[in-house]
Amino acid sequence: MNLLLIAWKNLLQRRLASSLTALSIGLGVMLMVLVLVISGAVETAFTQRSIGYDLIVGPKGSDLQLVLSAVYRIQPPIENLPAMYLDELRNDRRVVTAVPLAFGDVTEDGSFPIVGTTDEYFENEYLPGQKFSFQSGGQRMVQLFDAIIGADVARQNGWNKDDRFSILHGGAEGSKHDEKFTVVAVLAPTGTANDRTVFLNLDGFYAIDGHEKPVEEIEKRLRDFYAADADRLQQALTELDDYRRQLDAQEQTGTPAVAPRAMQEVTAVLIRTRPETPFDAISFSADLQKGFQAMAVNPIRPIQRLMTNVVGNVQKALMVMTGLIILVSGVSIFVSIYNSMSDRRREIAIMRSLGAGRHHVFGIILAESALLCTGGACLGWLTGHALAVIASPWLIRRTGLLISPWNISPWELTLFPALAILGILVGFLPALTAYRTNVADALSQ
Amino acid sequence: MSLLLQHVRKSYRQPEGDLLPVLGIEHFELARGEQAVLLGSSGGGKTTLLNTISGILVPDSGSVIVDGRDLVSMPEVVRDRYRASRIGIVFQTFNLLPAFTALENVLLGMTFSGRTVDQAFARELLERVGLGHRLHHRPSRLSVGEQQRVAVARSLANRPVLLLADEPTANIDPANQDLILRLIRDTCRDHQVSLLMVTHSMEAAEQFDRIERLHEFNHPELCHTGAAR
Numbered sequence: 001m002n003l004l005l006i007a008w009k010n011l012l013q014r015r016l017a018s019s020l021t022a023l024s025i026g027l028g029v030m031l032m033v034l035v036l037v038i039s040g041a042v043e044t045a046f047t048q049r050s051i052g053y054d055l056i057v058g059p060k061g062s063d064l065q066l067v068l069s070a071v072y073r074i075q076p077p078i079e080n081l082p083a084m085y086l087d088e089l090r091n092d093r094r095v096v097t098a099v100p101l102a103f104g105d106v107t108e109d110g111s112f113p114i115v116g117t118t119d120e121y122f123e124n125e126y127l128p129g130q131k132f133s134f135q136s137g138g139q140r141m142v143q144l145f146d147a148i149i150g151a152d153v154a155r156q157n158g159w160n161k162d163d164r165f166s167i168l169h170g171g172a173e174g175s176k177h178d179e180k181f182t183v184v185a186v187l188a189p190t191g192t193a194n195d196r197t198v199f200l201n202l203d204g205f206y207a208i209d210g211h212e213k214p215v216e217e218i219e220k221r222l223r224d225f226y227a228a229d230a231d232r233l234q235q236a237l238t239e240l241d242d243y244r245r246q247l248d249a250q251e252q253t254g255t256p257a258v259a260p261r262a263m264q265e266v267t268a269v270l271i272r273t274r275p276e277t278p279f280d281a282i283s284f285s286a287d288l289q290k291g292f293q294a295m296a297v298n299p300i301r302p303i304q305r306l307m308t309n310v311v312g313n314v315q316k317a318l319m320v321m322t323g324l325i326i327l328v329s330g331v332s333i334f335v336s337i338y339n340s341m342s343d344r345r346r347e348i349a350i351m352r353s354l355g356a357g358r359h360h361v362f363g364i365i366l367a368e369s370a371l372l373c374t375g376g377a378c379l380g381w382l383t384g385h386a387l388a389v390i391a392s393p394w395l396i397r398r399t400g401l402l403i404s405p406w407n408i409s410p411w412e413l414t415l416f417p418a419l420a421i422l423g424i425l426v427g428f429l430p431a432l433t434a435y436r437t438n439v440a441d442a443l444s445q
Numbered sequence: 446m447s448l449l450l451q452h453v454r455k456s457y458r459q460p461e462g463d464l465l466p467v468l469g470i471e472h473f474e475l476a477r478g479e480q481a482v483l484l485g486s487s488g489g490g491k492t493t494l495l496n497t498i499s500g501i502l503v504p505d506s507g508s509v510i511v512d513g514r515d516l517v518s519m520p521e522v523v524r525d526r527y528r529a530s531r532i533g534i535v536f537q538t539f540n541l542l543p544a545f546t547a548l549e550n551v552l553l554g555m556t557f558s559g560r561t562v563d564q565a566f567a568r569e570l571l572e573r574v575g576l577g578h579r580l581h582h583r584p585s586r587l588s589v590g591e592q593q594r595v596a597v598a599r600s601l602a603n604r605p606v607l608l609l610a611d612e613p614t615a616n617i618d619p620a621n622q623d624l625i626l627r628l629i630r631d632t633c634r635d636h637q638v639s640l641l642m643v644t645h646s647m648e649a650a651e652q653f654d655r656i657e658r659l660h661e662f663n664h665p666e667l668c669h670t671g672a673a674r
Binding site (some may be wrong): 006009347350357 | 492493502522525526528536540545552553556
């Protein structure tokens with residue numbers, strides 16, 4: 001028998017007290033594991049190069065909101081840009097790719113965000129060096145109401161190719177649209193927000209009943225947007241006048257009016273500039289900054305700011321709090337072992353009389369304390385990850401974070417040695433009491 | 446010779462600060478395999494003597510030689526290990542550790558001696574004391590007599606040269622007293638272990654060839670009565 005086994009047997013002898021003490025450590029570790037899992041998900045989501053594009057163009061407003069809505073799809077969009085502006089961007093010599101995104105609606109099942117886009121989105125890299133692949137289907141969005149869905153959407157809603165679904169209007173009323181959409185492809189998992197997004201054909205998105213704004217509202221927006229560009233405004237207003245006439249004729253003749261480009265809007269545009277001239281992105285962004293129509297945002301910077309200023313500090317605060325909880329649990333181990341020492345004086349004296357040295361009994365008490373701490377840590381670690389497994393679908397739905405419940409943070413690797421050291425520290429005083437036990441006195445009690 | 450005590454003095458400091466002499470032994474020896482009983486009244490220093498012989502207590506002066514080595518001159522850590530390997534102790538209250546089974550209690554005695562733990566010998570000892578069928582029972586599941594038999598087996602686990610028994614039958618019912626006493630004496634005889642037993646029971650003492658009396662007075666001394674049966 002070695003000292004560790006003797007310590008283990010002693011703990012089993014007081015199994016209720018030992019279990020409760022280990023449980024208190026376990027709860028602290030469980031909380032820490034949950035904080036680490038969620039922090040890890042937040043950090044992974046927000047610190048990696050989040051998108052395979054250089055810039056995101058959107059209406060003037062909060063750059064963070066634009067990135068969170070266009071890349072992470074966890075914020076409502078700011079406003080819309082005229083689709084005509086997309087054509088202008090495409091004509092810029094510095095722009096290689098300009099992919100439009102239109103969003104605001106959600107699926108009826110699972111409330112997954114809807115994004116209207118073009119096939120170009122799937123032809124480009126979603127992350128640097130990473131191209132989309134399909135786990136089923138693979139064809140493009142040819143028909144107006146075709147849809148491509150992310151891997152999580154397919155898994156959680158049980159959808160597959162040829163399944164049909166409805167969407168809800170993203171506005172405050174949350175009403176259901178009449179149109180039914182058909183899944184033509186399911187994306188392979190990407191580990192990004194694309195996994196929980198439903199992509200619609202952009203033309204289909206425009207065609208959804210209720211998505212078209214009144215002509216007067218569009219006219220007002222265009223007048224604001226092109227206030228400094230009389231030629232484009234004139235072109236847009238001409239298109240709107242023509243459309244008004246078509247609408248009047250539609251009422252009389254029934255001939256459907258075809259919405260002109262001026263009536264269409266996009267929420268954001270993903271831009272890739274020429275790779276051989278890295279300053280293109282900077283100069284393009286600076287040009288937009290000078291104007292008042294739109295802004296071009298580097299997708300990394302606002303997120304880095306958010307991480308540094310807010311999320312990082314919250315993470316640190318949570319870590320400190322859970323650390324304190326573990327420390328308090330450590331103190332409870334100390335109290336538990338220390339209080340038991342007076343009852344165990346005779347036991348210790350018996351071991352001493354059998355030939356155990358002072359260092360033996362010292363080691364046994366330290367081992368008990370370390371076992372309680374590491375045992376509690378194992379329990380807490382497993383429970384924490386198990387809870388993360390159970391809660392991750394709900395958390396993903398609620399927060400959009402892609403949580404990997406079994407992802408082990410480097411902090412967790414230090415947890416066990418740290419808790420063994422904590423066990424040794426809190427066990428030191430009781431062990432010293434055992435070390436100093438007067439054998440003859442204790443045996444005569 | 447298994448045990449030799451020379452000029453052993455031991456006093457305790459009283460709360461008032463005075464020293465209370467408890468032991469004053471000029472000479473005492475126990476030959477290899479010899480069995481002796483020590484009679485004395487309560488508070489007469491019997492337990493102090495056993496604790497001094499086993500090295501749990503260090504005398505104020507004198508030497509305690511067990512199997513040729515003086516315990517008094519040893520550093521504590523060496524004395525602890527020496528006690529584990531050379532001296533077996535049977536207590537009045539058995540002193541089994543409740544967290545461990547009968548077999549584990551015997552093995553525990555081996556663990557601290559620094560020798561290889563011999564499971565087979567531990568089992569053999571327990572079988573010899575009639576507990577081959579109770580190896581994995583904890584003390585709480587054993588009768589009082591069985592607990593003392595485990596204690597006897599444990600005291601012999603390291604093949605000691607000297608067995609110290611402190612009123613081993615005091616807490617046992619009369620039916621079992623004889624059995625335990627015979628077991629201790631026979632086992633010691635079979636293993637050539639010297640036995641020094643402390644008791645206040647005349648009935649138990651009469652079974653021994655050598656009986657010693659520890660008188661209780663201010664200057665205690667061990668008187669060799671030479672009483673024999």
